[in-house]
Amino acid sequence: MNDIIPKPKQIRLTEGRASYAGGFMIRRDDSVAFDLTAAVATLFPHRPGRRLDCILAFSIDPTLGPEAYRLTIAERKIExxxxxxxxxxxxxxxxxxxxDPRTGTIPCGVIEDEPDLPLRGFMMDVSRDKIPSMETVKRFIDAMAFVKMNHFExxxxxFSYGYPSFPDVWKDETPFSPEEYEELDAYCEAREIDFVPNMNGFGHMSAWLARPEFKHLAEAEDGFVAWxxxxxxxxxxxxxxxxxxxxKKLYGDMLPRCKSAYxxxxxxxxxxxxxxxxKAECERRGKEAxxxxxxxxxxxEARRYGKTPMMWGDVxxxxxxxxxSLPRDVVFIDWGYxxxxxxxxxxxxxxxxxxRFCAAPGTSSWNSFAGRRVDMLKTTENAAAAMKKHxxxxxxxxDWGDFGHLQYLPFSWPGMLHAAGCxxxxxxxxxxVIRHIDRHLAPEGKGRLGRCILDLSTYSGLEKDYVYNGTTxxxxxxxxxxxxxxxxxxxxxxxxxxxAGSAYGSEAAKDVFALCEFVSKAASEAPExxxxxxxxxxxxxxxxxxxVNLALTDPARAEKAGQLACSMLDDMLPEHERLWRARNREGGLVRSLTRATILKNIMAIPPQR
Incomplete structure (x- = not known):
C-alpha cells in the first residue's frame, strides 16, 4: 500500500479482496455525465472465460474538490x-x-484522496537535438497520467516545431507538425492532462539568428562571451x-493548435x-524595464489567442x-536545479x-548522463514545500537536454515520479519508485532495472567536487x-x-568505475x-x-585512460545511434554526437611525453 505513487491521503484496509479477473459490470448514477468504460478496459483487461463478478459503480458528490475522489472496495462491489x-x-x-494483475484481485478498503497542489506538471525538452517520436511522447503522457500529473509541455x-509560415527553416529537420500537436492535445485531454504550448521568443533564439534572413534581429549579432x-x-x-x-508569426502558427488556457x-x-x-536604452531605463x-x-499577443502567459523567473x-510591473495575469515560474x-x-x-507563481525543479538528468539523485530529490522536495507554504x-x-541530450529517457523517470508524489x-x-519502474515502466526487466537506474544516478556523489547543474x-x-x-x-x-581545475582524482575514479561496473553487470542480467x-x-x-578527465589531468594515467576512452567511443557511437532511433526522430542525431565524435578523435592523439 505504501508503494502507490502518489500516496493517497487516507487509506483504511479491511478484510477480503475484490476480484476483477472476469472484468467489471459498470454502473453509473444518472448524475454521472462521463463514461470511463474505455479507461477501465485498458487498465483492467479481463480474462476470457471468466464471469463478471464485480460491480464498478460511479457516482457524483459535488461537495468534493475537482480532483478528489472516494474509493470504497468490497468483495463484490467497488464504488x-x-x-x-x-x-x-x-x-x-x-x-x-x-x-494484483497475477490474481486479478484488489484488497478491500476505503480510500479518500485529493492533491495538495493543483498544478503537477512536466516539461520535456525537445529542442536540444533530440525530438522524440509520437509513440515515445504518448507513452510518457500515459506514465504521467498514471501518477496523476495534469500539465505537460x-x-x-x-526548429523542433514545423512552423507553416517558415517552411524553409525546418525542411531538413524532423519537427513536430501542427497536426501532431493537435493529436497530442486530444491525447492529453483524454487523460486529464493540459497540453500547454511552450515556445521561446526572446532569449534562446540562436537557431533563428544564425540564419542570414534573421541575423539583423539579434541584440548582439557577433554573439557574446560567458563563462x-x-x-x-x-x-x-x-x-x-x-x-x-x-x-507574432510563430505564435500564430503554434498557439491555435492547443486548447490549453495557458x-x-x-x-x-x-x-x-x-x-x-x-545597451543605451537599458542604461537609460534599466535592463529590467x-x-x-x-x-x-x-x-x-498570447492573450489574443485566449492564453494566460507563463514565464521563467530568472531575470x-x-x-x-x-x-x-509584470502584467497581472502572468504565472511566474521560479526554476532551480x-x-x-x-x-x-x-x-x-x-x-x-x-x-501568481509556481516552481520548476528538475530531473537533473541533463549534463550528467544518469542524473544527480540528491539534487533531484532536494530541489523537488524543497520546491513542493515552498509552494504549499506560500x-x-x-x-x-x-527535463532538459543540454549539450546533445545524451541522457536516455529512463533516467528521467525517477524525477517525474518524485515530482508526482511531492x-x-x-x-x-x-x-x-523502484517498484513503480519495475512494474509499470520497465516490466520487461523482470524487476531488475529500477534499482539500476537509481543506483547509477548516485555516481555524482562519489565525485571529488560538487558541480552546479552538472557533473565532473x-x-x-x-x-x-x-x-x-x-x-x-x-x-x-x-x-x-x-x-585543469576539475581533476577527477584516483579514489573518486576508482569508486565511480566500480559503481558503473556493478550496475552494468546487474543490468546485463536482465532480459534483453x-x-x-x-x-x-x-x-x-x-x-x-x-x-577522458584522467587522460587530460593525470600524466601518469594519460596514455592508458586515453586509449580506453577512444576504444569505448568506437563502439558507443553506433550504439547511441541505435538507441536514439528506438525512441526519437532522425533529425538532430548527427548534432547530438558532434562533441562525442570530436572527443574520440582528440583521444586518438598520443599524449605528449
Missing amino acids: IVAATRRGAHYALFTLRQLS LYVEG GFPFPASTLNPLDPNSFELV VNINGDEPFELGQGKA VYVAFIAKLCA LVNHPEALG DRDYPFETHASAIAETGV HGLGLIQT AWGEAPSETA AFKSIMFVDPSLERDLTMKKAILTGAL SLVRDEIIQTCDWIVVGVA
Whole structure:
C-alpha cells in the first residue's frame, strides 16, 4: 500500500479482496455525465472465460474538490465517488496500482484522496537535438497520467516545431507538425492532462539568428562571451519592431493548435540584453524595464489567442520591484536545479507581490548522463514545500537536454515520479519508485532495472567536487569545442585547459568505475530490452567521461585512460545511434554526437611525453 505513487491521503484496509479477473459490470448514477468504460478496459483487461463478478459503480458528490475522489472496495462491489471526470479517473489509477494483475484481485478498503497542489506538471525538452517520436511522447503522457500529473509541455526553441509560415527553416529537420500537436492535445485531454504550448521568443533564439534572413534581429549579432567561452547570438533585439513581428508569426502558427488556457512564453536567459543594440536604452531605463516591456508585448499577443502567459523567473526573481510591473495575469515560474536553490526564500518574496507563481525543479538528468539523485530529490522536495507554504500553484518538473541530450529517457523517470508524489502529497520512498519502474515502466526487466537506474544516478556523489547543474564526468563532453574553426590539437588544448581545475582524482575514479561496473553487470542480467541497453550504455558514457578527465589531468594515467576512452567511443557511437532511433526522430542525431565524435578523435592523439 505504501508503494502507490502518489500516496493517497487516507487509506483504511479491511478484510477480503475484490476480484476483477472476469472484468467489471459498470454502473453509473444518472448524475454521472462521463463514461470511463474505455479507461477501465485498458487498465483492467479481463480474462476470457471468466464471469463478471464485480460491480464498478460511479457516482457524483459535488461537495468534493475537482480532483478528489472516494474509493470504497468490497468483495463484490467497488464504488468510485467524485465531483468530476478527472477525480473518477484518478480513482481508477489508484485502483490499478492497488491491484494484483497475477490474481486479478484488489484488497478491500476505503480510500479518500485529493492533491495538495493543483498544478503537477512536466516539461520535456525537445529542442536540444533530440525530438522524440509520437509513440515515445504518448507513452510518457500515459506514465504521467498514471501518477496523476495534469500539465505537460514540450519545450520548443529553434526548429523542433514545423512552423507553416517558415517552411524553409525546418525542411531538413524532423519537427513536430501542427497536426501532431493537435493529436497530442486530444491525447492529453483524454487523460486529464493540459497540453500547454511552450515556445521561446526572446532569449534562446540562436537557431533563428544564425540564419542570414534573421541575423539583423539579434541584440548582439557577433554573439557574446560567458563563462570564458564565446557563444553565438541568442537574444532578440527588443527595440526592433521586427523582432516582435517574428514572434507574432510563430505564435500564430503554434498557439491555435492547443486548447490549453495557458502558454509558456519562456523569456529566460536573454544573455546579451544590454550588451548590444539595446545597451543605451537599458542604461537609460534599466535592463529590467526594457525586458518587462518586451515581455508585456508577448503577453498581450498570447492573450489574443485566449492564453494566460507563463514565464521563467530568472531575470526578475531577485528584483521584486520589477515583478510588480509584470502584467497581472502572468504565472511566474521560479526554476532551480541544485540542492541549495532557495525556493523558500523566493516563494516568500514572490507571494508578497501578488503575482501568481509556481516552481520548476528538475530531473537533473541533463549534463550528467544518469542524473544527480540528491539534487533531484532536494530541489523537488524543497520546491513542493515552498509552494504549499506560500500558496503557489504547483510544480513543473523540467527535463532538459543540454549539450546533445545524451541522457536516455529512463533516467528521467525517477524525477517525474518524485515530482508526482511531492506535488500530490508526500515524497515517494525509494522502494516505491523502484517498484513503480519495475512494474509499470520497465516490466520487461523482470524487476531488475529500477534499482539500476537509481543506483547509477548516485555516481555524482562519489565525485571529488560538487558541480552546479552538472557533473565532473560530463564536463569531458561539455567542454569539447564543436566549432569548425580550430584543429584537433587546439581542441585538445582547450579541453585540457577547461578540465585543469576539475581533476577527477584516483579514489573518486576508482569508486565511480566500480559503481558503473556493478550496475552494468546487474543490468546485463536482465532480459534483453531497450531499457537494459540504455542503462549499460549510460554506464559506458560515465566511464568515458572519467577516463577522458584522467587522460587530460593525470600524466601518469594519460596514455592508458586515453586509449580506453577512444576504444569505448568506437563502439558507443553506433550504439547511441541505435538507441536514439528506438525512441526519437532522425533529425538532430548527427548534432547530438558532434562533441562525442570530436572527443574520440582528440583521444586518438598520443599524449605528449
